Amino acid sequence: MSAADAEGTEHHPITEAVLARLASTPDARTHALMAALVRHLHAFARETRLTEAEWFQAVSFLTAVGQTCTDRRQEFILLSDVLGLSMLVTDQNHATPPGGTESTVFGPFHVPDAPRFALGEDISGGAAGEPCWVQGRVLGPRGEPVPHAQIDVWQADAEGFYDVQREGLAQAQARGVLRADADGGFRFWTIVAEAYPIPTDGPVGRLLEATGRHPWRPAHLHFMIAAPGHERLITHVFRRGGRYLDSDAVFGVRPSLIADWIRHEPGTAPDGTRRDAPYWTLDFDFVLQPAAASAPARPEEPSA
Numbered sequence: 001m002s003a004a005d006a007e008g009t010e011h012h013p014i015t016e017a018v019l020a021r022l023a024s025t026p027d028a029r030t031h032a033l034m035a036a037l038v039r040h041l042h043a044f045a046r047e048t049r050l051t052e053a054e055w056f057q058a059v060s061f062l063t064a065v066g067q068t069c070t071d072r073r074q075e076f077i078l079l080s081d082v083l084g085l086s087m088l089v090t091d092q093n094h095a096t097p098p099g100g101t102e103s104t105v106f107g108p109f110h111v112p113d114a115p116r117f118a119l120g121e122d123i124s125g126g127a128a129g130e131p132c133w134v135q136g137r138v139l140g141p142r143g144e145p146v147p148h149a150q151i152d153v154w155q156a157d158a159e160g161f162y163d164v165q166r167e168g169l170a171q172a173q174a175r176g177v178l179r180a181d182a183d184g185g186f187r188f189w190t191i192v193a194e195a196y197p198i199p200t201d202g203p204v205g206r207l208l209e210a211t212g213r214h215p216w217r218p219a220h221l222h223f224m225i226a227a228p229g230h231e232r233l234i235t236h237v238f239r240r241g242g243r244y245l246d247s248d249a250v251f252g253v254r255p256s257l258i259a260d261w262i263r264h265e266p267g268t269a270p271d272g273t274r275r276d277a278p279y280w281t282l283d284f285d286f287v288l289q290p291a292a293a294s295a296p297a298r299p300e301e302p303s304a
């Protein structure tokens, strides 16, 4: 008996008819994905006794999600995030061994080709927020330095907005690309991350409201780190002690990614500069995995 038989979905004539229609799909993986999608969609409709009005409401909702997407806003990623699908896919494709830095959701606010900065420069671009010095190292699984990794970093400002959410900005803010030094070291100035709500003015916001959920994400800094011979790491560093660590709207928190962000009174910062106002420091090392040891896990192929 196949898994589909056990679910009782395959012997309904309409389900059988659609699965039969897919039988000549040339690509085996496309066939497996589409057949599983049809079985699960049909099972969902049967389990819930889906009404025509509900079906139309769902079509209208997905239409609105698509129509909300622009080149600066990705409502479908946001939908995937709040349903926990993004984190599930991340988890099953990145089985991090002990000591390795865990992955978490990519999120909807990354921008390709962000401005490049030299180590030690300020990526904030005038974004609101208290200054924060971030430093650390990019390491391999045995603690060896990974030289010259490309480090892509992005974050929200003190008011909870990413630059792409602000109209009319002349330049990128609080995002940038750096290259670690030969010892894997990196360092830069930015602003301290604060908790922020994901956008609630679109269909995903209405979904959260309809289900009694808050939209908040705990304070975090996004990183995407790439180095030859290593698996690309997409992750966050979260602020210990911040709000919403136990109820992240997109389920992205991993305890190993929570770090101490330390606030300092005016004085001499780690880069030797004099700070006349309070500032923060964050020190965090990233441990990459070898590319060969972490090929993406493939879920079991459905039997149909």
Ligand SMILES: [Fe+2]
Pocket (backbone or CB within 6 Å): 107, 109, 155, 156, 217, 220, 222
């Ligand atoms: Fe974020």
